[in-house]
Amino acid sequence: MAHSGRAAGGPPLPPQRRSLQQRFGPHAKARNGRGTVRRLLALYARWKRELILVVGLTVLSTVASLAVPYLLGLAVDCFRVGGVDRTALAALLVLLVGVIAAQWLGNWGRRRWMEIISQRMVTQIRRDCFAKLGKLPLSYFDRHPHGDTMSRLVSDADNVSTVAAESVTQLFSSLLTVAGALTIMVFLSPLLTLVALATVPVIALCTRLISQRSRTLYRRQADELGRLSGLVQETLSNGRTVKLYHRQAEVLEQFDHINEVLCTTSVKAQVCAGLLSPLVNMVNHLGFALIACTGGVLALHGVVRIGLVVSFLGYSRQLGRPLNSIAALFSSIQQAVAGAERLFDILDEPEMPADAPEAVSPQTVRGEVAFEDVSFSYEPEKSVLEHVSLRVEAGEVAAFVGETGAGKSTLINLLTRAYEPSAGVIRLDGIPLEQYSRASLGRCFSVVLQDTAFFRGTVLENLRYARPEATKDEVMQAAKLANAHGFIQRLPQGYDTIISGAAEELSQGQRQLLAIARALVSQAPILILDEATSNVDTTTERRIQQATMRLLKGRTCFLIAHRPSTIRRADRIFVVGKQGIMESGTYDELMKKRGVYWSMLQ
Numbered sequence: 001m002a003h004s005g006r007a008a009g010g011p012p013l014p015p016q017r018r019s020l021q022q023r024f025g026p027h028a029k030a031r032n033g034r035g036t037v038r039r040l041l042a043l044y045a046r047w048k049r050e051l052i053l054v055v056g057l058t059v060l061s062t063v064a065s066l067a068v069p070y071l072l073g074l075a076v077d078c079f080r081v082g083g084v085d086r087t088a089l090a091a092l093l094v095l096l097v098g099v100i101a102a103q104w105l106g107n108w109g110r111r112r113w114m115e116i117i118s119q120r121m122v123t124q125i126r127r128d129c130f131a132k133l134g135k136l137p138l139s140y141f142d143r144h145p146h147g148d149t150m151s152r153l154v155s156d157a158d159n160v161s162t163v164a165a166e167s168v169t170q171l172f173s174s175l176l177t178v179a180g181a182l183t184i185m186v187f188l189s190p191l192l193t194l195v196a197l198a199t200v201p202v203i204a205l206c207t208r209l210i211s212q213r214s215r216t217l218y219r220r221q222a223d224e225l226g227r228l229s230g231l232v233q234e235t236l237s238n239g240r241t242v243k244l245y246h247r248q249a250e251v252l253e254q255f256d257h258i259n260e261v262l263c264t265t266s267v268k269a270q271v272c273a274g275l276l277s278p279l280v281n282m283v284n285h286l287g288f289a290l291i292a293c294t295g296g297v298l299a300l301h302g303v304v305r306i307g308l309v310v311s312f313l314g315y316s317r318q319l320g321r322p323l324n325s326i327a328a329l330f331s332s333i334q335q336a337v338a339g340a341e342r343l344f345d346i347l348d349e350p351e352m353p354a355d356a357p358e359a360v361s362p363q364t365v366r367g368e369v370a371f372e373d374v375s376f377s378y379e380p381e382k383s384v385l386e387h388v389s390l391r392v393e394a395g396e397v398a399a400f401v402g403e404t405g406a407g408k409s410t411l412i413n414l415l416t417r418a419y420e421p422s423a424g425v426i427r428l429d430g431i432p433l434e435q436y437s438r439a440s441l442g443r444c445f446s447v448v449l450q451d452t453a454f455f456r457g458t459v460l461e462n463l464r465y466a467r468p469e470a471t472k473d474e475v476m477q478a479a480k481l482a483n484a485h486g487f488i489q490r491l492p493q494g495y496d497t498i499i500s501g502a503a504e505e506l507s508q509g510q511r512q513l514l515a516i517a518r519a520l521v522s523q524a525p526i527l528i529l530d531e532a533t534s535n536v537d538t539t540t541e542r543r544i545q546q547a548t549m550r551l552l553k554g555r556t557c558f559l560i561a562h563r564p565s566t567i568r569r570a571d572r573i574f575v576v577g578k579q580g581i582m583e584s585g586t587y588d589e590l591m592k593k594r595g596v597y598w599s600m601l602q
């Protein structure tokens with residue numbers, strides 16, 4: 001009988017053996033346990049042949065472990081008052097060695113194959129979930145914190161694989177062992193079976209009481225650890241703010257408090273869980289003694305053989321152990337089912353609408369954009385844009401101004417199809433956006449967003465992100481236009497310098513220059529600059545502007561900027577206000593009109 005070394009009735013794994021991720025992982029209870037289990041089993045079905053092997057190996061190891069006490073009993077009976085039956089004893093010993101070897105082989109094989117199946121299954125789920133993330137609309141990520149999604153893919157998946165590999169077969173073999181041991185015990189001696197079962201209620205009661213208490217304590221411990229890690233993470237990521245406002249002492253005090261609570265809770269949890277094993281052992285020993293005494297008396301009166309008593313003692317041991325672990329297994333299986341459910345939740349999320357079957361992928365796009373009566377809200381009942389209509393001709397530079405939070409970036413989100421409008425149509429060259437294939441639409445835009453994001457890799461790789469086939473000369477040309485060439489060359493390895501995703505080794509302005517260069521490399525027909533030069537000094541900004549204007553000839557450009565100087569030369573200026581476009585026209589027209597734009601400049 002395999003024994004994982006778990007504390008009977010305790011939590012699934014002692015906390016020191018659980019990864020940090022698991023400890024901080026959510027402890028949600030499964031909402032639709034049965035459905036989830038059925039779905040998991042359906043996934044298992046892919047490895048039918050391996051599963052049959054696992055079942056066979058489990059039966060082999062269980063039967064072998066059940067045979068051991070019986071053979072031992074027979075071996076004892078070889079010793080008689082008159083002498084020893086050597087041949088029978090030798091044969092039994094050889095058989096015993098064989099059976100023990102079979103038991104070991106069965107256990108090893110079972111674990112190996114189950115581990116392979118479970119890991120493969122979880123690898124598949126994890127892959128499916130990761131692929132799914134790419135198909136989810138951005139609104140999904142607005143609703144779910146990144147940390148939560150990450151913990152689903154990492155720790156929940158890990159939970160599922162651990163439990164799937166260990167507990168499921170253990171549960172199966174435990175049930176098999178209990179059933180087998182009980183049957184043989186009844187067959188050997190019904191009377192002694194009753195004596196052996198006398199301790200079961202006591203063990204069950206101890207297990208139940210202690211495991212309930214320790215599970216609560218472990219959960220509390222995990223919560224405290226979660227709080228502690230939250231504090232550490234926040235302090236690390238906001239380190240500068242903490243220092244700026246001299247809050248180190250307060251942070252330390254908070255830390256000390258949580259750390260202290262964590263310490264006491266951990267001690268309580270460990271002590272409580274640690275109580276069970278010795279207690280169960282003691283009851284088991286008592287039971288053992290009870291069987292030994294009763295068995296001895298019965299043997300003396302010639303009711304049973306001595307060997308039978310020996311076998312019986314063996315079975316009573318085998319009965320106790322799985323009974324204890326079954327309760328523990330149930331709770332860990334429950335936790336894994338909850339984890340699986342969280343993974344399935346991701347898989348069940350509605351995806352972004354797929355490309356229409358007749359989707360177009362034009363080779364060239366002129367870049368004429370029209371919003372027709374477009375309305376949009378990120379959250380229901382909190383309208384951001386209402387009935388917006390606007391038109392930008394191909395090759396025009398359209399500037400968008402408006403107060404913070406007016407919806408300028410939202411217009412860009414809709415144009416690039418990061419979000420879908422709730423009403424109205426957006427057309428590119430007269431064709432509604434949703435009739436383009438997503439890939440071809442992606443090639444229409446070079447975008448510099450308000451918050452720049454890069455990927456870990458060299459500067460060159462990052463600049464080629466939108467067009468990997470760009471030559472190094474082209475990249476350098478774009479970097480020169482964006483005024484980024486100079487500082488890139490001063491980096492330790494120039495264009496081959498590795499930058500991190502956050503590019504924290506660069507200044508904010510440098511990051512913007514890099515993002516502009518990346519957009520220029522992509523050479524898409526429509527350039528979108530959302531506050532692209534807000535962190536750059538005015539001289540550099542002017543230089544970039546002149547360069548991009550030259551480059552922009554024939555391309556449509558959407559320019560969002562707060563500085564009036566930046567947009568003065570735009571062909572058309574749109575003033576975005578409460579839920580829509582309030583004014584539009586050329587700079588001169590708007591100044592003459594003395595409306596919103598004019599008053600913004602005063």
Ligand SMILES: Nc1ncnc2c1ncn2[C@@H]1O[C@H](COP(=O)(O)OP(=O)(O)OP(=O)(O)O)[C@@H](O)[C@H]1O
Pocket residue numbers: 142378379384402403404405406407408409410411450
């Ligand atoms: N992902 C989002 N989820 C929910 N609401 C959002 C989201 N993004 C923006 N909003 C809300 O939509 C409104 C418009 O935001 P938007 O980013 O378009 O403003 P903006 O005009 O670009 O402002 P700024 O000049 O500060 O960049 C704001 O009220 C904002 O709170």
Ligand SMILES: [Mg+2]
Pocket residue numbers: 408409410450530
């Ligand atoms: Mg914005």
